[in-house]
Amino acid sequence: MSKTPKLLMVLNVLSLILVLVGYYLALFYAPTEKVMGDVQRVFYFHVATAWVGMVGFILAAVFSAIYLIKKDMKWDMLGLASVEISLVFFFITIVLGSIWARPAWGTWWTWEPRLTTAAILEMIYLAYLLLRQGIEDPEQRARFGAVYTLLGGLSVPMTLLSIRLFRTIHPVVIGGGGSETMGMTDSMLFVMFYSIIAFTVLFVTLFWHRIRLGIYQEKVERLKSEIYN
Amino acid sequence: MEDTPNTLNYMYLGFTVFTVVMGIYIYSFYSRWKNLRQQETSLQELNK
Numbered sequence: 001m002s003k004t005p006k007l008l009m010v011l012n013v014l015s016l017i018l019v020l021v022g023y024y025l026a027l028f029y030a031p032t033e034k035v036m037g038d039v040q041r042v043f044y045f046h047v048a049t050a051w052v053g054m055v056g057f058i059l060a061a062v063f064s065a066i067y068l069i070k071k072d073m074k075w076d077m078l079g080l081a082s083v084e085i086s087l088v089f090f091f092i093t094i095v096l097g098s099i100w101a102r103p104a105w106g107t108w109w110t111w112e113p114r115l116t117t118a119a120i121l122e123m124i125y126l127a128y129l130l131l132r133q134g135i136e137d138p139e140q141r142a143r144f145g146a147v148y149t150l151l152g153g154l155s156v157p158m159t160l161l162s163i164r165l166f167r168t169i170h171p172v173v174i175g176g177g178g179s180e181t182m183g184m185t186d187s188m189l190f191v192m193f194y195s196i197i198a199f200t201v202l203f204v205t206l207f208w209h210r211i212r213l214g215i216y217q218e219k220v221e222r223l224k225s226e227i228y229n
Numbered sequence: 230m231e232d233t234p235n236t237l238n239y240m241y242l243g244f245t246v247f248t249v250v251m252g253i254y255i256y257s258f259y260s261r262w263k264n265l266r267q268q269e270t271s272l273q274e275l276n277k
Contacts, residue, residue, distance in 0.1 A: 023244070032233060039236035042243030049247075088254045092247055099243045103236045209258050216265050223272045 008212075011205040018198035022048075022191075030191040039103050046096040048195035049089040052203045054156050056086030057125065061153030064146035076142035077218070079149055080132070081210035085203060087125050094118055105169060114170035117159040124152045 026044040033040035060082035067075035097115070098108050109115065128148050135141035163170050184192070 027244070034233050037234045037236035039239040039243065041240050042247075045243070045247050088250065092250050095246050095250075096243050099239050099246065103234060103239050206255075206258075213258060213261055213265075216262070220265050220268050220272065223269065223276070227272055227276055 004212075008205070008208050011201070011208065015198075015202045015205040018201050022195050022198045025191045025194055030188055031185060033188075036100075036104050039100055042096045042100055044191050044195040045199075046093055046100060047192055048199040049096065050093040051196050052199045053086045053090030053093055054160060055200075056082045056089065056203060056207075057121070057156045058153060060086065060149045061156075064149040064153075067142060067146045068150075073138065073142060073218075076145060077211060077214040079145060081207055081214060083125050083128060083149065085206050085210060087122065087129070089199070089203070090118070090122050090125075094122060110169070112170060113162040113166035113168045114159070117155065117162045121152075121155045121159045124155055128152060 022044070026041045030041060030044065032038055060079045063075045063079035063082060067073075067079065094115075097118075101110070102108050128145065131148070132141055132145055135144055162168065
């Protein structure tokens, strides 16, 4: 397998620095929220991981659509990479939200619209990974994956809009208005947007690594079929 | 005016969860890469 490209090495270092600075800003720079206290600091990572997760799921739907048009396996690989990384980020989003909910709402979990749609979204894509493993033929697997991801992509706007469409106790972070808004100061907003940028760079870095891993996996699979067939 | 609640432990838990989950995921890249390299080496030897 080819050496790690220089740009990827730069991205590795950049991601590490950006995330470490993100920790610093969330833990020390952002002011303590008066109503919720220090637990509110996890909010910055909660929002940023949610953003990255959702963008990744949408990207996967786009790659799937391109695969169905072009029938080129590389788009399937991109879709799979996107889903896998987004699943990890979105899992963190749900857990951080739950940790935040405990002192804020008095419960770890409640079946309100945003939490329910988020849990369904995570399970849809978890099932995607499991179901893929059950299909032997690569082209059939890619076709199934593409259709599934396209349909699964519909749950992303549903999750995103759930706090606006239904009555919910989940706060509206941006453009909400009214009593549910977070009432964030400028420094809080700065940390939130910084975290979103830092995690987007981290996503790009992980995405590149995952694609390289996929290419290597394909190479080994080819070698295996050459020997055994 | 109510005092700000002490929710420091939840904050620690949150950042720990993030660090551990992300750490495990990044380690999985290394582990999967290492497995593939081992497989490739043994397949190449078998092919000789």
